[in-house]
Structures are given as C-alpha cells and as structure tokens.
Amino acid sequence: MTAHRDSSAVRSLLRLAPFVRPARGRLLTGVAVAVVASSMSLVIPLVLKQLVDGPIAGRDPSGVWLGGLAVLVLGLLEAGLFGLRRMLLARPLAGVEAAMRSALYRHLQRLPVAFHDRWSSGQLLSRATTDLMLLRVFLAFALTFLVVNGLTIAVGFVILLTQRWTLGLVLLAPVVPLIVLCRLFEERYARASRTAQDQAGDLATVVEESVLGIRVTKGFGRHRAQERAFAALSARLRGTELRKAGLLGTLWAVIMILPELAIGAALVLGVQQVAAHTLTPGALVAFLSTALALRWPVESIGFLLALANESATATERYFEVLDAEAPGADGAGAGPEPVGTGRPDAATAGRTPGVGAAHPAPGTERGLRFERVTFRYPDAAPDAPPVLDGVDLHVRHGETMALVGATGSGKTTLTALIPRLYEATGGRITLDGQDIAGMPRERLRALVSMAFEEPTLFSADVGENVLMGAEGAHQDDLERALAVARADGFVAALPHGHRTQVGEQGLSLSGGQRQRLALARAVIGRPRFLVLDDPLSALDVHTEALVERALREVLATTTALVVAHRPSTVLLADRVALLSRGRIAAVGTHHQLLRASEEYARLMSGPLPARPAEGDAPR
Numbered sequence: 001m002t003a004h005r006d007s008s009a010v011r012s013l014l015r016l017a018p019f020v021r022p023a024r025g026r027l028l029t030g031v032a033v034a035v036v037a038s039s040m041s042l043v044i045p046l047v048l049k050q051l052v053d054g055p056i057a058g059r060d061p062s063g064v065w066l067g068g069l070a071v072l073v074l075g076l077l078e079a080g081l082f083g084l085r086r087m088l089l090a091r092p093l094a095g096v097e098a099a100m101r102s103a104l105y106r107h108l109q110r111l112p113v114a115f116h117d118r119w120s121s122g123q124l125l126s127r128a129t130t131d132l133m134l135l136r137v138f139l140a141f142a143l144t145f146l147v148v149n150g151l152t153i154a155v156g157f158v159i160l161l162t163q164r165w166t167l168g169l170v171l172l173a174p175v176v177p178l179i180v181l182c183r184l185f186e187e188r189y190a191r192a193s194r195t196a197q198d199q200a201g202d203l204a205t206v207v208e209e210s211v212l213g214i215r216v217t218k219g220f221g222r223h224r225a226q227e228r229a230f231a232a233l234s235a236r237l238r239g240t241e242l243r244k245a246g247l248l249g250t251l252w253a254v255i256m257i258l259p260e261l262a263i264g265a266a267l268v269l270g271v272q273q274v275a276a277h278t279l280t281p282g283a284l285v286a287f288l289s290t291a292l293a294l295r296w297p298v299e300s301i302g303f304l305l306a307l308a309n310e311s312a313t314a315t316e317r318y319f320e321v322l323d324a325e326a327p328g329a330d331g332a333g334a335g336p337e338p339v340g341t342g343r344p345d346a347a348t349a350g351r352t353p354g355v356g357a358a359h360p361a362p363g364t365e366r367g368l369r370f371e372r373v374t375f376r377y378p379d380a381a382p383d384a385p386p387v388l389d390g391v392d393l394h395v396r397h398g399e400t401m402a403l404v405g406a407t408g409s410g411k412t413t414l415t416a417l418i419p420r421l422y423e424a425t426g427g428r429i430t431l432d433g434q435d436i437a438g439m440p441r442e443r444l445r446a447l448v449s450m451a452f453e454e455p456t457l458f459s460a461d462v463g464e465n466v467l468m469g470a471e472g473a474h475q476d477d478l479e480r481a482l483a484v485a486r487a488d489g490f491v492a493a494l495p496h497g498h499r500t501q502v503g504e505q506g507l508s509l510s511g512g513q514r515q516r517l518a519l520a521r522a523v524i525g526r527p528r529f530l531v532l533d534d535p536l537s538a539l540d541v542h543t544e545a546l547v548e549r550a551l552r553e554v555l556a557t558t559t560a561l562v563v564a565h566r567p568s569t570v571l572l573a574d575r576v577a578l579l580s581r582g583r584i585a586a587v588g589t590h591h592q593l594l595r596a597s598e599e600y601a602r603l604m605s606g607p608l609p610a611r612p613a614e615g616d617a618p619r
C-alpha cells in the first residue's frame with residue numbers, strides 16, 4: 001500500500017512535466033544554485049577546523065581574523081545564492097501556475113454541460129485556486145529543497161564518515177527508524193490531505209451558494225441554519241487539519257529528537273577521544289559543526305514530504321478535471337470535424353441503429369427536424385424512463401413552432417439538444433437536412449441561437465453582454481437587437497447607456513429587463529434557427545405585448561422553436577407541438593389542438609384568453 005502510494009504520488013507529480021517544461025532551464029539552474037549555496041554550509045565547518053587547529057591553537061590573532069573573514073564571506077555567499085535562487089524561480093513558476101490555471105479554465109469551458117451538472121462549483125474553484133497555489137509552492141520550494149537537502153545530507157554523511165567513521169556511524173544510526181517512520185507518515189498524511197482538500201472544496205461550495213442565494217436565505221430567515229451548516233463543514237475541515245497537524249507534529253518531534261540524541265552520543269564519544277588524544281579538538285569541532293549543519297536538512301525532510309504529498313493530491317485533483325472528457329460529450333466542442341463527410345464515431349456511438357435509413361422525403365429536408373430522438377440524463381437512475389423517448393418533429397423552414405408540455409415533460413431538455421449542450425442518446429437532429437452530430441462547433445453556433453429561461457448576465461457592460469451572442473457583431477447590430485427585444489428604452493435610461501456595467505459586480509436589472517437582454521443576445525447574429533425557452537415569462541403584460549410584436553418580426557425571418565407556457569407565447573407560433581411522455585403527442589395550430597387534445601386544452605386554460613384568429617393565421 002505504501003509503495004503503491006509512493007509510486008502513485010510520484011506518478012501524479014510527474015504529470016506536471018509538460019507544464020513545467022518552459023521553466024525547466026530556470027528550475028535546474030535554481031536547483032544548482034541552491035546546491036552550491038547549501039554546500040557553503042558544509043565548507044564552513046572545514047574552515048572552522050583549520051581555524052581551531054591552526055591560528056586558535058597557535059594563538060595567532062591575524063590568522064583568526066583571516067579565518068573569520070573566510071567564514072563571513074562563505075556565509076554571505078550562501079545567503080546571496082539563496083536569494084538568487086528565489087529571483088530565478090519566482091517569475092517562471094508564476095508563469096507555470098498561470099498556464100495551468102488557463103488550461104483548466106479553457107477545459108472547463110469546453111466540458112459538456114453534463115459534467116457541470118455533476119461537479120459542484122466550489123470543488124472546481126478550489127482546484128483552480130488553492131490546489132494550484134500549493135503546486136507553485138511545491139515547485140518553487142519543496143522540489144528544490146528535497147533535491148538540495150537530500151544531496152546535502154548524502155554529501156554531509158560522506159564528509160562525517162571520512163572525518164571520523166566511528167562517530168559518523170553513531171550519527172547514521174537513526175536513519176533506518178526515520179525511513180520507516182516517514183513511510184508510515186506519508187501514507188496517513190496523503191489520506192488526510194486528500195480529505196482536507198476535498199472538504200475545502202465543499203466549504204467553498206457552501207460559501208458560493210449562500211452568496212448567490214442570499215435573498216432566499218434572508219427571505220426565509222434561514223441564516224441561522226446556513227450558519228450551522230457552514231459551521232459543521234468548517235468544523236469537519238478543522239478536524240482534518242488538526243489531524244494533519246498532529247501527524248506532522250509527531251513526525252517532526254521524532255525527526256528532531258533522534259538526530260539530537262545521536263549528536264549527543266557522538267559528542268560524548270568525541271570528547272572521550274579528544275581526552276584520549278586520538279582526536280584533535282579542531283577535528284571534533286569540525287565534526288560537530290558538520291553534524292549541526294545537517295540538522296536543518298534532516299529536520300526539513302518531514303514537512304517537505306508533507307508538502308510533496310499535498311502537492312501530489314493537488315495534482316490528482318487538478319487532473320481529475322483536466323482528464324474529464326467523455327468522448328464526443330461536447331461534440332460541439334470536440335474540435336473541427338469535416339462537414340458533410342459523415343459523423344465521427346464518437347458522436348454516433350450509442351445511436352439508434354437504422355435511423356440513418358429513415359431519411360425524410362426529398363423537398364422536406366429544410367428546417368429543423370427531430371428523428372426518433374431519445375435522451376436520458378447521464379446521472380439519471382438506470383430504471384428511470386428516458387426523458388425523451390422517440391421524438392419526431394419537423395419545424396418547417398421559416399416556421400415558428402411552439403413547444404408545449406406539462407412541467408417536467410422535457411421541453412428544456414429537447415431545446416438543449418439542438419445546440420448540443422447535451423448529446424441525444426438516440427436518433428438524430430438535422431438542420432436543413434444536415435445532421436448536427438457531424439457539424440463543426442462554429443457552424444452550429446452560427447446557425448442556432450438560444451435564449452434560456454434563466455437569463456444569465458455576465459460581469460460586463462450591457463453592450464458586451466448582448467454582443468457575445470454573435471461573432472463579429474457591430475454597434476448597429478447591437479442597436480437593432482436591443483430595439484427588437486424592446487430593450488432600447490430601458491438601456492438608454494441606464495446611467496451609462498449600453499456601457500453600464502451589469503452582472504454580479506454591476507447594476508442589478510429586473511427579471512424582465514434581463515430576459516429582454518438575453519433575447520437581444522439571441523437575435524443579434526440574425527440566426528437561421530432560433531430556440532427560445534419561454535422568452536416572455538418574466539414580462540409584465542404591457543412589455544410582453546411590446547416584445548411580442550418585436551418577436552413577430554424576428555420570427556418571420558427565422559425557423560424557430562419556442563417553449564411556451566402561456567397562450568400569449570403560443571400565439572406567436574404558426575403551429576404547436578405537444579410534448580407528452582417523452583414524445584410529440586400532437587402537432588397542429590393552437591386552435592386545432594385546443595379542440596383535439598384534452599391535455600393541451602388543460603395546459604392552455606391559463607389566465608390569458610386565447611386569440612384563435614391571430615394564432616391560426618398563417619404568416
């Protein structure tokens with residue numbers, strides 16, 4: 001178990017090599033400089049020996065001064081070299097940390113939504129911050145000193161043994177028990193540090209959730225309960241940290257006591273040898289000075305090992321995220337794939353066999369088409385029925401289709417399959433006849449635009465938030481999109497117009513205002529296909545009517561699928577599809593479905609009266 005842990009810790013740390021490569025020149029120079037600096041501490045005792053046996057024994061003051069000067073120069077050189085090592089390493093290792101952080105962030109952006117469903121944000125946050133900081137400290141400090149101190153100890157013992165092998169052996173006696181102890185310690189410490197780092201991630205999640213959910217917490221007077229939950233997690237982490245400190249304390253105590261005892265024994269033996277004139281006082285001083293110079297390298301091994309272990313854990317945690325890439329899971333982000341030359345294996349894996357044969361009749365391929373699409377969430381219970389179970393739907397070119405269904409029927413899930421936020425587990429989805437599974441990401445993004453039910457704004461200004469909806473959009477596109485979403489009025493009234501900061505660190509906007517900005521973001525690129533998840537839900541009746549009118553203009557130029565809960569939204573559409581039990585149960589005009597489907601009529605018996613004449617009129 002210990003051997004396995006050792007090798008796996010080393011294997012984990014070796015995975016840092018590609019990131020460290022750009023800094024390896026400086027790192028090696030830094031280690032070399034530290035080795036030279038450290039060897040100064042071993043040369044000083046040799047100078048002391050000459051000093052004691054020469055000028056001091058011979059009562060030669062000028063010789064003492066000279067010796068003293070030599071010791072001073074050596075000391076200054078040691079300090080200067082250690083300073084140089086820091087200067088050499090600081091910049092490139094900060095670069096390594098930054099590169100690792102960027103790689104993690106880039107990867108997080110590309111990982112499929114299913115991954116983010118599974119991982120808590122605190123766990124990701126702690127990997128991107130605490131773990132990477134630990135790794136920088138390891139590379140800058142622990143790695144160098146493990147090498148340097150290991151070398152110093154080896155060279156020091158060679159010097160001790162050549163000076164006086166009998167006394168040297170006395171000092172070597174604690175080595176075997178120390179090695180056994182270090183191995184035992186490593187195993188336990190590694191376990192504790194993994195637990196502590198995971199618990200720190202959980203704690204970060206709680207903090208993040210309570211900051212984001214502060215309104216709910218206050219609104220429901222839950223702050224005491226939140227505090228208790230936080231205190232419990234915090235106490236757990238404290239307990240683990242104390243266990244780590246206890247382990248380190250025990251190791252440190254033994255690592256300090258054993259060599260001290262050995263030095264004491266060597267001193268007694270050495271004094272006896274000096275009294276018996278078999279050893280000169282200078283040789284004893286040199287021997288003991290060398291032994292004392294080795295104290296720090298030996299003592300440091302304990303916490304250097306602890307740091308190395310924590311860093312191995314941090315590396316494991318970092319690569320758990322970086323290695324996470326289900327094949328084709330983010331097909332839309334899985335890199336460039338040729339258009340129209342068939343689907344890559346990864347993207348087609350798990351698809352319903354034989355679906356390819358069921359091609360639509362010629363002439364009906366344009367528009368958005370679902371063919372026997374099935375979907376099951378990766379983390380759903382194995383015996384749970386699939387959310388979508390053979391969806392067949394054709395949104396004709398230029399048509400607006402409303403998607404209606406009971407809450408939890410899978411409407412949002414269905415829309416999320418179009419931009420491939422999730423991969424369909426069976427069947428296929430085509431845009432103008434082209435299977436989205438074989439489409440390069442850029443093309444899919446250019447064709448399809450989305451506005452989600454939860455309008456998310458980033459910490460940026462209003463304009464930037466809208467412009468991120470399309471590559472290369474300009475100022476006039478922004479103005480048009482804001483006008484279409486009927487957002488131009490309230491944006492102009494903001495303190496700095498569309499340059500007003502919004503999002504977490506900016507001005508708070510109302511739900512309806514956010515929804516209109518999300519809509520502007522969806523339409524700014526004039527997409528061929530528009531997918532809107534209940535885009536009018538947060539608007540008051542007056543604004544809803546305004547946005548509706550604007551939406552009609554947009555919808556007239558695209559092929560759209562609009563999730564609708566209310567008759568007013570349904571009336572924007574040419575036809576309506578009813579999603580029920582994982583399938584499209586009925587398709588028709590609003591009026592037809594009201595008559596034909598009891599479920600639809602029930603769903604639509606909302607507060608707003610239907611306006612059949614307008615809803616049924618073909619555009």
Ligand SMILES: Nc1ncnc2c1ncn2[C@@H]1O[C@H](COP(=O)(O)OP(=O)(O)OP(=O)(O)O)[C@@H](O)[C@H]1O
Pocket residue numbers: 117377379380387405406407408409410411412413414
């Ligand atoms: N990330 C997820 N992992 C597992 N199951 C999920 C996930 N998201 C949704 N579900 C489940 O899938 C089903 C469909 O959810 P979906 O959000 O698509 O429904 P909906 O029709 O859009 O509902 P609503 O009208 O309330 O917005 C629900 O049973 C839901 O619990």
